[in-house]
Amino acid sequence: MTSFPRPSPCRPSAAPEPRKTLREHILHSLPAYTGPYQVGFLEIELPAADPRPFAPHIKRNNEFALKLDTVLFAVYYPADLEAKTGTAGRTRPPWLPRPRPSTCRGYAKFLNIPHWPVTAYMAATTMFTKLPAYRNARISQRWPDEAGHDTGRGSGSGSGSGSGTHQVSDAETLVEQEDEDEDVNDKPRFPVVIFSHGLGGSRTLYSSICGELASYGLVVVAMEHRDGSGARTFVNKAGKSQDLESDDVDKTATPPKNEEKTPQRRQKDAEAKPYYKIDYLFPKDNAQDTSPRNPNGVDKELRGAQIDMRLAEIEEAFRALDLINSGKGSEVRRDNLRKPGNVGSSSMGLEDIEWENWVGRLDLENITIMGHSFGGATAVQALRSGKLPWITQGVLLDPWGPATPECTEQRSVHKPVLSVGSEAFMHWAENYDCVKKVCDEARAAGTLSWMMTIRGSTHLSQTDFAILYPNWMSLLMKTIVNPERAISLTVHSALEFLKLTLPRAQTRFARAWADEQLLSRANPVAKVESDYRPDDKWVAARLKIPNEFSMRLRGVLGWGRWSNGLVSHDVRDEIWCHQSPDKDAVERYKEESWSGWRVGTAGE
Template sequence: MPQPAPREPGPEPKPKATRLPAPRPPKTLRERIFHALPPYAGPYHVGYMEIEVPAQNPRHFSHIKRNGEFALKLDTVLFSIYYPSLLPEKESSSRSRTRVPWLPRPRAETCRGYALFLSIPNLPVTAYIAVTSMFTKLHAHRNAKLSDRWPMLEPAVAAVATPTSQDTLVDDDEQRDDNATDDEDQGKPKFPVIIFSHGLGGSRTAYSAVCGELASFGFVVVALEHRDGSGARTFVNKTGESADLESQDLEMTQERDDKPDKRRKRKDKKTKPYYMVDYIFPKDNALDTSPNNARGVDTELRGAQIDMRLAEIEEAFHVLREINNGRGNRIAEQNLRVKGNIGSSSRGLDGVDWADWKGRLYLENVTMMGHSFGGATTVQALTEGFGWVSQGIVVDIWGPAVPESTTTHSTQKKPLLSVGSEAFMHWKDNFDRVERICKDTRTSGALCWMTTIRGSTHLFPTDFALLYPNWMSLLMKTIVNPRRAISLTVHSALEFLKITLPPHQTRFSHAWADEELLRHADDSETQVLYDHRPDDKWVAARLKIANEFSLRLRSWLPWRKQDAGVPRDASGKPLAGLLNWGPGKEVWVHLSPDRNKY
């Protein structure tokens, strides 16, 4: 296995003065009443942009049709960008600090999409989500200014603690060094890039906790919303060309239609400036995601969806390159998420200073990251020859969805981190497929880790785990505290990227949280327990908790014994949930490189 190039740490910034970021906003009244997401832990505030632009190469994928039309059509690409932002105090009460709603617009339609995806009645789902999360906001500010400052921590603090809102940041004009690049010589940091691919039923905001947390540590995270029929519901705004084609079809239809009422209804349907994409269930095999499905994965549909996802990733990368090359204004002109179009904020991209973005992104070493089906997409992206993708992070990957040709005939040669759930660890076929991918990666000479977060279930990296922790605990038997599971995922990713990214992209890694989750044990020392393996019919769906009733009762009693030495969240609850394992025992490492290789 080739050893990574020796690191030559650049000179640390030596500021003459420091600046504290604006204080985190206190909880609003609606956050105290409705479900709320936790604030991000990194030293940066987080900005947010939403972009939908026409595809460079519109086309359809596969011959699969629904309602007489091709089901997988690439007309536009939609994604959100989470990025580091430092907001001046003078903007603390201005409209520029508008926070982003968690539930994508149109909200009622999005709720109906979730009901369809879950195959349950629409009305109760829509009503429940409306009551609990309709007003939930991300801790990200729309179109905020890209940060032009560096994070700075005392070395002793950075080594043992997660940065908080009180960590200092360095003024941009007081940190020049002789070895900086042209952009860095101007005092403005460049940021590494992560492209995130969601899982089945996901969206561009469903993983805001992970994406925003990474952005708060200094990454630009592009969260795609795939329009391949893998999300619960999404809306595609039509471009001028597609709208003209619809108009021509309408005129021909009207000439053939002799009934005015039918013509009027068809006209209303045809002239909509958008179309809706719902979750596509495989024909005659709707539950192809289930471990107990004897027919297995619908390889035709899932393979076509991955092909379309890869095309969307390329389209998004093209947009990033345009922005980085100083042509952000062109992207803003093409943006379809503007006032009047469905799913859009009234602000669009108003207030974005595109000059700030010129030359501020590292696009030669992009990281691919994805959850579940997005993990399968990530593995395929690593093997597709995208020269600008240098490493990948898969979170509870759906292994059987990875094309068999990839796992049989292709060797993945780029560094890979796999963070899995305990629920999926007990799914043997999935575990074996992921282990094969990881072993092939290690055999090729690339660094690779395969880990499991103890007590977690499949939705642990999603915002649903944070917004609905009681349902996750009661229905899926999730044991780990959801906030802790997010931290373990992000901190593992930061440790992995500190090792695999080029040194010039990790110049401010001293501000990254580092619990040494990947270094604390190698695969020969890991003791995997199967105490929570469920019955076969619940494999991958939930865990099993022995003596569940008494455990829950004890955890609810106000006089319960508080175990010393167990990490706790802000409310004082044990971070490990019902069962306390303590530091260093929360992550199982199944595969890891030799320690002298990194």
């Protein structure tokens, strides 16, 4: 595996890095996060408050294909490791979800290839890779500037490749003056992000983005959707809703193939099943509906139903967060199905967590929705939905535009939105037009919208696959950008966006955020280059590298700059901007939103 030098963080100090295991030194590993906080990790699976099927007419083997029994998600959050209770905060979760061999087989089925080479290769590379986060660690009690992190306040300095000087506006100066009267010992109330994965994804596949955001002071809830969009996921029995369960289960004992199942036997089996698995759900008679060249287009019926179920899962996750935030964390621990003895669980479950430290620590009035690919389409509908008023802005990562339901007069994006896409998807004209329409919706509603592209990136550049398998990404997808730099540009763009759109109460976190001014200096380009546009056969899937052999040879011999990928772009040319608000619109939005905050808090 080629070792790509890491871009320097944009701030001079970061939390101590986790110690790598011996296997991680030998095999593939994930880089440590660069923010001022260490990162904690929780896994939660809860029975759904309202278990039900979605699109009941969509069935497989005469059973509901989409059914909500439980909700599963991981929480990445700012943590303090000095205070430990029992074994909390001492172990690191695996990157590959348990049970790991079965998860590998799920990926093989998703890719439609024999499972044994996939399992063998992942076992030899990432089967034992761990997240640079700590399971059940204590949620941080400190603000970032109290965690030994230099915010650069007053110095106006930044470091690292491409970092920009932190510009302090008049509004931020006013905030700092107001903060002088605040209790310096108050505990931070963390902004919340809900992350929706793409096809084949999971709660850990985007850990590089989720954990990095958490290291800067955000609580990130990474969903694992059970709508048939993941490669493989496991649903633990909640003790109810057996009529929704599927026959496609893993059993401890399998009856002979020639044995007929009577209704009584089926009922007995249902009562004995501890869990069932959900694999990727291919559309009937249109298995490749994700392909730009598919003449049948997207299966709107199935994808629309999946998005509806995903939004319901997000509501269920919000309910759990509200319980934790309101002092009922012990109820979440009691009902949690990811506990010892259940499938996919760690030996720790949710033990040794000091739930009282979570009370009132989450900002649940201003939640950001973020999603990649099909998760980006999910995020669009979450921004349109009137049932999720607590979602106040959204970040779309290379969204799958054709899968997004059509905009209606009653359902349009009217909240700030940032789209950060890949160059591979940018060359897909239909997808580009769909994403632009979404950004135009926000602009027409009088709010802020940005549409940007990371040059040299491909669709998986915003996943952990790009970090763990950079050579395969470069050889097969023709990815040109440094994979870690692509993640950094994604995270820093999102942080700058949140700095502009979150309420004034959260700006104290923003003082410690990396600030490369990726949005503030972005001017829409009149024309983008097409040097790396692939042939129509490979549109959206990969890029084209002219003179590829000589380019790679220069990199191997040290003539090229591997630290910047195969092609070196100037810092100001790393991102193409297709749409952005002008500075007056940004300042007007901040003044109106912060004025609204001051009015709203004046009577408290």
